[in-house]
Amino acid sequence: MNLVLAISLIILALVAGAAIGFFAARKYMMKYLKENPPINEQMLRMMMAQMGRKPSEKQVKQMMNQMNKMQK
Structure with a gap:
C-alpha cells in the first residue's frame, strides 16, 4: 500500500x-x-539600406506598425 x-x-x-x-x-x-522585440526600427532601416533603398521615416513607421499587428 x-x-x-x-x-x-x-x-x-x-x-x-x-x-x-x-x-x-x-x-x-x-x-x-x-x-x-526581435526587430526594431534601426534593424529595419539597416535591412532596407542593404537592399539598396533609403527608407523614409513614414515607411519605417508603416513597416513597424504592420509587424506589430502581425504579432498580436
Whole structure:
C-alpha cells in the first residue's frame, strides 16, 4: 500500500513540476519578447539600406506598425 502511495505521489509531483515549469518559462519568454522585440526600427532601416533603398521615416513607421499587428 505504501509503495503505491509513494509512486502516485512521485508521478503527481512530476506532473505538477512540469506544468509549473512550462507556465513559468512561457511567462518569462513572453516578457522577454515584449521588452526585446526581435526587430526594431534601426534593424529595419539597416535591412532596407542593404537592399539598396533609403527608407523614409513614414515607411519605417508603416513597416513597424504592420509587424506589430502581425504579432498580436
